[in-house]
Amino acid sequence: xxxxxxxxxxxxxxxxxxxxxxxxxxxxxxxxxxxxxxxxxxxxxxxxxxxxxxxxxxxxxxxxxxxxxxxxxxxxxxxxxxxxxxxxxxxxxxxxxxxxxxxxxxxxxxxxxxxxxxxxxxxxxxxxxxxxxxxxxxxxxxxxxxxxxxxxxxxxxxxxxxxxxxxxxxxxxxxxxxxxxxxxxxxxxxxxxxxxxxxxxxxxxxxxxxxxxxxxxxxxxxxxxxxxxxxxxxxxxxxxxxxxxxxxxxxxxxxxxxxxxxxxxxxxxxxxxxxxxxxxxxxxxxxxxxxxxxxxxxxxxxx
Amino acid sequence: xxxxxxxxxxxxxxxxxxxxxxxxxxxxxxxxxxxxxxxxxxxxxxxxxxxxxxxxxxxxxxxxxxxxxxxxxxxxxxxxxxxxxxxxxxxxxxxxxxxxxxxxxxxxxxxxxxxxxxxxxxxxxxxxxxxxxxxxxxxxxxxxxxxxxxxxxxxxxxxxxxxxxxxxxxxxxxxxxxxxxxxxxxxxxxxxxxxxxxxxxxxxxxxxxxxxxxxxxxxxxxxxxxxxxxxxxxxxxxxxxxxxxxxxxxxxxxxxxxxxxxxxx
Numbered sequence: 228x229x230x231x232x233x234x235x236x237x238x239x240x241x242x243x244x245x246x247x248x249x250x251x252x253x254x255x256x257x258x259x260x261x262x263x264x265x266x267x268x269x270x271x272x273x274x275x276x277x278x279x280x281x282x283x284x285x286x287x288x289x290x291x292x293x294x295x296x297x298x299x300x301x302x303x304x305x306x307x308x309x310x311x312x313x314x315x316x317x318x319x320x321x322x323x324x325x326x327x328x329x330x331x332x333x334x335x336x337x338x339x340x341x342x343x344x345x346x347x348x349x350x351x352x353x354x355x356x357x358x359x360x361x362x363x364x365x366x367x368x369x370x371x372x373x374x375x376x377x378x379x380x381x382x383x384x385x386x387x388x389x390x391x392x393x394x395x396x397x398x399x400x401x402x403x404x405x406x407x408x409x410x411x412x413x414x415x416x417x418x419x420x421x422x423x424x425x426x427x428x429x430x431x432x433x434x435x436x437x438x439x440x441x442x443x444x445x446x447x448x449x450x451x452x453x454x455x456x457x458x459x460x461x462x463x464x465x466x467x468x469x470x471x472x473x474x475x476x477x478x479x480x481x482x483x484x485x486x487x488x489x490x491x492x493x494x495x496x497x498x499x500x501x502x503x504x505x506x507x508x509x510x511x512x513x514x515x516x517x518x519x520x521x522x523x524x525x526x527x528x529x530x
Numbered sequence: 531x532x533x534x535x536x537x538x539x540x541x542x543x544x545x546x547x548x549x550x551x552x553x554x555x556x557x558x559x560x561x562x563x564x565x566x567x568x569x570x571x572x573x574x575x576x577x578x579x580x581x582x583x584x585x586x587x588x589x590x591x592x593x594x595x596x597x598x599x600x601x602x603x604x605x606x607x608x609x610x611x612x613x614x615x616x617x618x619x620x621x622x623x624x625x626x627x628x629x630x631x632x633x634x635x636x637x638x639x640x641x642x643x644x645x646x647x648x649x650x651x652x653x654x655x656x657x658x659x660x661x662x663x664x665x666x667x668x669x670x671x672x673x674x675x676x677x678x679x680x681x682x683x684x685x686x687x688x689x690x691x692x693x694x695x696x697x698x699x700x701x702x703x704x705x706x707x708x709x710x711x712x713x714x715x716x717x718x719x720x721x722x723x724x725x726x727x728x729x730x731x732x733x734x735x736x737x738x739x740x741x742x743x744x745x746x747x748x749x750x751x752x753x754x755x756x757x758x759x760x761x762x763x764x765x766x767x768x769x770x771x772x773x774x775x776x777x778x779x780x781x782x783x784x785x786x787x788x789x790x791x792x793x794x795x
Contacts, residue, residue, distance in 0.1 A: 401661050402653050409650060412641035419637040420651030421622035479641035
């Protein structure tokens with residue numbers, strides 16, 4: 228609740244002090260700009276709630292886009308290219324999960340390695356060149372606006388909302404969700420209670436890979452080009468969105484809505500800094516300060 | 531030594547030889563690395579009895595019950611339940627066989643609330659495929675069971691980490707009860723409890739026995755052991771020292787068996 232309040236206060240401030248913030252064009256631009264971060268953050272949230280971390284999401288996001296684009300460039304249809312991108316996300320997530328649950332690697336190390344591997348594949352497969360000339364049927368996914376009442380809602384935003392609802396229900400109403408919370412809260416207890424800890428761990432990394440790939444495909448469709456350098460550093464934005472959203476890095480706690488609001492706070496902040504003419508070079512420092520402040524306020528309220 | 535070890539066994543077990551044990555284990559061995567946690571342990575639990583499992587720290591008590599609970603499948607040896615040979619390879623499998631366990635470490639998830647911990651790992655579902663959790667049933671069954679056991683916990687929505695040690699233990703004991711287990715294992719169920727709460731748990735054990743459950747209890751508290759147990763089973767250094775009917779022994783003798791002084795007699 229504190230977080231929602233912070234977001235509303237930020238929005239109100241920008242609404243008063245700038246002419247453009249509260250226009251529907253700007254709002255939807257902001258929403259679209261964080262939609263793929265938020266979608267990947269839903270998967271990341273499940274990983275963190277399950278007691279892990281996934282550093283590979285930024286690179287996997289880029290690689291999913293690159294793979295989809297290359298399939299398209301080879302003459303594959305949109306459906307096949309999307310399936311290829313999603314399949315890649317699922318596969319790399321599965322590899323992460325197996326490395327962590329079977330080979331017993333710490334999540335930080337396994338996914339750090341995967342982060343580098345996926346980025347290397349991006350460069351290697353494209354030889355460093357962006358894949359261009361994506362067909363309209365594909366860019367539609369990222370660029371189309373759906374008319375709803377008086378608004379034109381970007382398709383990625385609709386994906387984000389639908390996926391938020393699905394993942395929320397999954398975490399809170401299914402046994403899988405219950406077991407993810409249990410494994411993250413206390414792995415030994417979960418296993419004594421008969422929960423298949425290995426399976427749950429593999430599941431959360433697969434979901435993170437899948438959600439990240441969805442985000443990567445939407446991002447690529449929006450930009451109309453698959454750059455091997457895309458989504459560089461996004462893993463930190465994605466993890467920050469979850470943590471700002473109140474998802475504890477110790478695992479077992481937090482809600483997916485938090486991750487959605489966390490992602491929104493970061494993007495509104497970026498947008499606000501631009502609109503208010505804050506010097507561009509100083510922006511990262513301001514964003515860092517606000518991340519720390521937001522989490523501190525949330526912690527204070529919990530006490 | 532052969533002579534003493536025979537006298538360490540109660541005559542009760544020979545008298546009872548007509549009654550088939552509900553749980554019988556033969557020559558159980560369990561190694562961790564090079565350490566022999568259990569060596570050739572024979573064990574039997576009879577219907578409707580409360581068996582106290584005692585021994586010094588590191589005697590192998592917890593390992594023995596984890597073998598029964600499916601957490602540590604034995605490296606060697608045989609297990610029979612109601613005369614039928616079984617292999618218990620996981621905690622779920624143990625529960626299917628009718629074995630419920632309260633672990634010393636309680637096995638609660640501190641970040642989850644009371645009701646969710648009550649059903650940890652066996653959440654009831656609305657659909658046949660075991661996907662959609664039946665939240666109403668979870669709440670109802672938790673309330674009813676806790677009420678029946680006279681366990682008071684402030685709110686079902688409280689995360690376990692905010693409960694006192696006694697409340698946590700009561701929850702861990704309480705959640706082992708309503709599943710109709712034939713064999714109930716409790717590892718130090720009174721360790722974190724005050725006098726009154728301990729009495730409640732011991733009372734509960736007697737109640738469960740009346741309802742036809744067979745119970746294994748591990749305790750360091752010999753007063754509690756002599757209060758509720760029918761038989762006392764002693765382990766030392768991973769080996770069976772002996773088993774005695776309560777009315778055929780006394781605290782001194784049990785202490786001697788635990789410490790090894792009995793062998794010097």
